[in-house]
Amino acid sequence: MGQKTKTIIAIALPVQILLVKWLSSYPNFVEEYYSNGLYPYISKCLRILFGWIPFSFGDLIYTALTILAIRYVYKHWKSIKQKPFLFLKHIVAVLSIVYFAFHLLWGMNYHRQPIDWKLGIERVYTVDELVEYTQYLVEKANQYQYQINGDTVSAVHIPYTKKEIFSKTKEAYGQLEKHYPQFNYDHKSLKQSIYSAPLTFMGYGGYLNPFTIEAQVNGLTPKFRLPVVSGHEVGHQLGYSAEDATNFLGNLVTLQSNDPYFKYSAYHHALGYCLTDLFYKDEEAYNVLVASINFGVKANFNELRDFWEKYENPMEPIFKSVFNTFLKVNNQKEGIKSYNSMVGLMINYHKAHPELL
Numbered sequence: 001m002g003q004k005t006k007t008i009i010a011i012a013l014p015v016q017i018l019l020v021k022w023l024s025s026y027p028n029f030v031e032e033y034y035s036n037g038l039y040p041y042i043s044k045c046l047r048i049l050f051g052w053i054p055f056s057f058g059d060l061i062y063t064a065l066t067i068l069a070i071r072y073v074y075k076h077w078k079s080i081k082q083k084p085f086l087f088l089k090h091i092v093a094v095l096s097i098v099y100f101a102f103h104l105l106w107g108m109n110y111h112r113q114p115i116d117w118k119l120g121i122e123r124v125y126t127v128d129e130l131v132e133y134t135q136y137l138v139e140k141a142n143q144y145q146y147q148i149n150g151d152t153v154s155a156v157h158i159p160y161t162k163k164e165i166f167s168k169t170k171e172a173y174g175q176l177e178k179h180y181p182q183f184n185y186d187h188k189s190l191k192q193s194i195y196s197a198p199l200t201f202m203g204y205g206g207y208l209n210p211f212t213i214e215a216q217v218n219g220l221t222p223k224f225r226l227p228v229v230s231g232h233e234v235g236h237q238l239g240y241s242a243e244d245a246t247n248f249l250g251n252l253v254t255l256q257s258n259d260p261y262f263k264y265s266a267y268h269h270a271l272g273y274c275l276t277d278l279f280y281k282d283e284e285a286y287n288v289l290v291a292s293i294n295f296g297v298k299a300n301f302n303e304l305r306d307f308w309e310k311y312e313n314p315m316e317p318i319f320k321s322v323f324n325t326f327l328k329v330n331n332q333k334e335g336i337k338s339y340n341s342m343v344g345l346m347i348n349y350h351k352a353h354p355e356l357l
Contacts, residue, residue: 009096010093013092020103024111027111027112030109034108035112042213043239055194056194056214059194059216060194102211107210112239119180121352125344129351130274133347134278138289138292138293142293144264147260152296154299156224156261168262169234169253175257189214190237191216193207193217197220199220201313205218206218206232207233208237215237220307222304224265224268227266232249252357254266254269
């Protein structure tokens with residue numbers, strides 16, 4: 001690639017940023033022509049292309065590019081020191097290409113209409129509604145914990161392999177599609193990340209590779225949580241980039257499964273978010289509800305807490321801060337706190353469609 005071409009590509013970066021910023025002011029346009037127009041074809045083609053590969057092809061691409069970048073810097077270190085501005089231009093040109101590919105292949109979904117608009121539900125809820133819904137979740141989590149174990153004190157342990165969980169997630173999306181055709185999920189591309197250990201140290205349960213549209217799941221996550229995490233990442237594949245939307249979808253789709261382990265995973269996941277919210281809004285009601293939770297359900301909460309505490313490290317807050325900034329830059333004003341916004345979505349969806357939750 002010639003220097004003139006690199007210069008043009010580098011100059012295109014601020015132009016692209018302004019264009020994306022302008023398009024973000026027209027969510028209806030993005031919703032119709034990108035999220036429901038171009039993106040479904042892109043997603044399906046990439047899932048067909050990479051979904052059959054039993055390992056994460058995107059993770060291998062990241063590895064290869066990292067090695068090539070380090071090798072390039074090592075081999076050209078002298079010229080880089082002599083001509084730093086030329087090297088800077090090369091970096092900007094690369095960033096321009098990455099920025100273009102990111103938004104073309106997936107990233108424009110950050111600027112579509114939110115999922116509450118899509119489903120016709122509200123986000124606002126009262127403390128009384130929160131207490132009532134949390135009580136419902138306690139009853140459901142207790143019910144399935146007892147149904148699975150035959151007692152109230154044993155933690156739930158899912159007996160399936162990760163591949164079986166991924167297949168059951170696809171089946172659950174098939175059930176959801178009966179109510180919402182837009183959640184059609186053909187050509188599964190759901191995999192365990194090669195970098196599950198680094199993801200754990202960073203504090204993440206999974207991610208979507210925006211360049212290969214592979215849904216990556218952290219395979220070290222306690223297995224009882226994997227159904228919801230899998231549903232969450234597939235939600236990203238289907239074009240829902242906002243974390244509150246995919247957190248909500250992870251619960252909604254997992255509940256469509258007829259499998260009691262999946263039901264338990266979803267109710268347990270939602271219960272954790274609601275209890276956290278309730279603790280800050282009505283601690284007395286929180287204490288009453290916690291006392292009514294089966295010891296087996298609490299054991300799974302303890303399992304999850306112990307898992308993340310085991311991998312706590314000084315770098316985790318930095319990774320979380322970077323991701324928080326990334327989300328805010330990409331039209332999620334609440335940043336990493338947007339995960340918690342699923343509480344309002346769950347409460348209001350349950351009011352409108354109790355048969356599905």
